[in-house]
Amino acid sequence: MDRPNNTPLVTLRNLHKQYGGGETVLKDINLAVNQGEFIGLIGPSGCGKSTLLKMIAGLTPVTGGILDIAGKTPSDARDRMSFIFQEATLLPWLTVHKNIQTTMRLHRVDKQECLRVADKMATLVGLENVKGFYPRQLSGGMQMRVSIARALSISPQILLLDEPFGALDEMTRDHLNEELLRIRSIEAWTAFFVTHSVSEAVFLSTEIIVLTANPGTIYKKIAVDFPYPRTAKTRESPEFQRLVGEVSHHLRSVDR
Ligand SMILES: Nc1ncnc2c1ncn2[C@@H]1O[C@H](COP(=O)(O)OP(=O)(O)OP(=O)(O)O)[C@@H](O)[C@H]1O
Numbered sequence: 001m002d003r004p005n006n007t008p009l010v011t012l013r014n015l016h017k018q019y020g021g022g023e024t025v026l027k028d029i030n031l032a033v034n035q036g037e038f039i040g041l042i043g044p045s046g047c048g049k050s051t052l053l054k055m056i057a058g059l060t061p062v063t064g065g066i067l068d069i070a071g072k073t074p075s076d077a078r079d080r081m082s083f084i085f086q087e088a089t090l091l092p093w094l095t096v097h098k099n100i101q102t103t104m105r106l107h108r109v110d111k112q113e114c115l116r117v118a119d120k121m122a123t124l125v126g127l128e129n130v131k132g133f134y135p136r137q138l139s140g141g142m143q144m145r146v147s148i149a150r151a152l153s154i155s156p157q158i159l160l161l162d163e164p165f166g167a168l169d170e171m172t173r174d175h176l177n178e179e180l181l182r183i184r185s186i187e188a189w190t191a192f193f194v195t196h197s198v199s200e201a202v203f204l205s206t207e208i209i210v211l212t213a214n215p216g217t218i219y220k221k222i223a224v225d226f227p228y229p230r231t232a233k234t235r236e237s238p239e240f241q242r243l244v245g246e247v248s249h250h251l252r253s254v255d256r
């Protein structure tokens with residue numbers, strides 16, 4: 001799925017979604033996403049953000065328009081995608097080390113390789129000292145780190161994140177945001193990140209997409225030009241605060 005720089009990795013053209021014979025959930029979604037971009041998706045509850053991620057992941061069918069992932073359909077591109085949900089969804093009877101391996105096992109990765117990669121991922125997300133712990137022995141933030149390690153274990157080219165830090169307190173969330181960007185600087189996946197937090201979207205994204213509801217359409221695309229690495233200091237800058245204000249304003253306009 002490697003692409004020349006000027007060819008989008010993911011193309012959505014006049015994308016349309018309806019579940020069964022129901023209401024139109026998403027309408028006329030047009031988006032071209034280059035490799036390495038970090039797309040923040042924000043919009044009112046029920047506007048179709050999770051649906052959009054599920055379509056990209058091939059988990060629910062497209063009902064109109066085009067969704068192209070480097071020349072492939074979502075289901076054909078699925079091998080190189082990982083999904084991170086709001087809940088860490090760990091198996092309680094498995095240790096951290098074993099939980100990290102579950103996705104690799106599903107991908108039939110060789111056992112020795114599973115062990116090696118699980119070690120590497122545990123270190124990458126800062127869990128090297130709790131590899132033998134069970135999920136109940138971890139904080140919410142640590143559980144989410146396991147979920148991230150598990151998702152990254154298959155070296156995804158596209159990472160889909162659906163409010164992954166929504167259940168965490170603000171400090172933990174800020175910290176995990178910084179960690180996510182640090183990991184991104186090493187692993188270089190392309191991300192689609194759903195959030196209800198404007199400052200999280202501004203902190204992480206290269207581009208923010210504001211969606212309307214009923215039907216879900218693209219209201220605004222906002223480029224975020226702050227250079228990476230972004231740090232806690234980035235959040236304190238007046239430019240950052242200004243952009244948070246601007247995105248919040250757009251969000252208020254669609255949330256009526
Ligand atoms: N499997 C499904 N079958 C039928 N309708 C669905 C299904 N999944 C979602 N919907 C409908 O599609 C619309 C968009 O739902 P979706 O979960 O994508 O919204 P969202 O933007 O992620 O909302 P939230 O911010 O609350 O998570 C809603 O009206 C929802 O009821």
Ligand SMILES: [Mg+2]
Pocket residue numbers: 049050051162
């Ligand atoms: Mg959702």
